[in-house]
Amino acid sequence: MKIMAGNSNLPLARAIAGYLELPLTDASVRRFADEEVFVEIHENVRGEDVFVVQSTSFPTNDNLMELLICIDALRRASAKRITAVTPYFGYARQDRKSGSRTPISAKLVANLITTAGADRVLAVDLHAGQIQGFFDIPTDNLYAAPVMAADILSRSNGQDLMVVSPDVGGVVRARALAKRLDNAPLAIVDKRRDKPGSSEVMNIIGDVKGRSCILIDDIIDSGGTLCNAAQALMDDGAASVTAYLTHGVLSGSAVERVSASALKELVITDTIQPSDLAEQAPKIRVVPIAPLIGEAIRRIADESSVSSLFD
Ligand code: R5P
Numbered sequence: 001m002k003i004m005a006g007n008s009n010l011p012l013a014r015a016i017a018g019y020l021e022l023p024l025t026d027a028s029v030r031r032f033a034d035e036e037v038f039v040e041i042h043e044n045v046r047g048e049d050v051f052v053v054q055s056t057s058f059p060t061n062d063n064l065m066e067l068l069i070c071i072d073a074l075r076r077a078s079a080k081r082i083t084a085v086t087p088y089f090g091y092a093r094q095d096r097k098s099g100s101r102t103p104i105s106a107k108l109v110a111n112l113i114t115t116a117g118a119d120r121v122l123a124v125d126l127h128a129g130q131i132q133g134f135f136d137i138p139t140d141n142l143y144a145a146p147v148m149a150a151d152i153l154s155r156s157n158g159q160d161l162m163v164v165s166p167d168v169g170g171v172v173r174a175r176a177l178a179k180r181l182d183n184a185p186l187a188i189v190d191k192r193r194d195k196p197g198s199s200e201v202m203n204i205i206g207d208v209k210g211r212s213c214i215l216i217d218d219i220i221d222s223g224g225t226l227c228n229a230a231q232a233l234m235d236d237g238a239a240s241v242t243a244y245l246t247h248g249v250l251s252g253s254a255v256e257r258v259s260a261s262a263l264k265e266l267v268i269t270d271t272i273q274p275s276d277l278a279e280q281a282p283k284i285r286v287v288p289i290a291p292l293i294g295e296a297i298r299r300i301a302d303e304s305s306v307s308s309l310f311d
Helices: 010-019 060-076 105-116 129-134 145-155 168-180 224-235 254-259 276-280 290-302
Strands: 002-005 027-031 037-041 049-053 081-086 120-124 139-142 161-165 186-192 201-205 212-220 240-248 265-269 284-287
Touching: 002 010, 002 027, 010 049, 010 290, 027 060, 037 060, 049 060, 049 290, 060 081, 060 105, 081 290, 105 129, 120 290, 129 139, 139 290, 145 168, 145 240, 145 265, 145 284, 145 290, 161 168, 168 186, 168 212, 186 224, 201 224, 212 224, 224 240, 224 254, 276 284
Parallel strands: 002 049, 049 081, 081 120, 120 139, 161 186, 161 212, 212 240, 240 265, 265 284
Antiparallel strands: 027 037, 186 201
């Protein structure tokens, strides 16, 4: 087995390799003067089971291109099996036609990864489980919920927890976390506009008064969804709001927004390498995802069960 890395999240790739007690494959993934991506593998990979770790996070297109070219280089170097490990799978939110004459970019990206030569895919908390079906190769979708639940339980001190989905679309994810927290009760933030152009109204489904709320979502991008939901919960009488998000996209002024929000704490995993600003923000904490990904890789290589990681 070999672990190769693109440049999108080298600390995570090193941590995964460390978990597996392997060195990273000796390769260079660099740019020509005109910014074309060039990949050179400096060791023999013929007949090897190779896992390429590359989140397709910002700069999304550059990181995606690096992944595709790494896979191409491995295929031409006769690797036996190539697994694209995309801890964060960019373009996942474009998983359906959002209007007339719009693309389904997540499907296009799945086609690109497959055509480049990947034999399998390993991702974490895909925005929608159905994205697995965009690939006609085996695709494992890992859940960060066990990592989050362990963190929440280690800090809860017997508080009255309530798991909250920041929108109706995230209820399945929230319910799965609630189950891991001794069947904690569930609430939902329901966003509505009475008519086009009127301002958004946040209705809370569930009684959050006096509760320590755990907001859960897959992605924090601009921070709008989360910070507005946190404010609505506090306005409704919640004792505190802590948020657990798998993918800290944190674009634009999201870190400042979180810092100024009603959130007590934002906990993210490092599927995307956190920026220095995010690392230094007192309200943001990062929990490592490498042990989960490393264990899944070990099991894929050993041909043992991955799903039992989540029993
Ligand atoms: C949406 O369906 C996702 O699950 C997130 O809620 C969304 O991407 C968050 O975006 P933002 O932080 O920009 O509100």
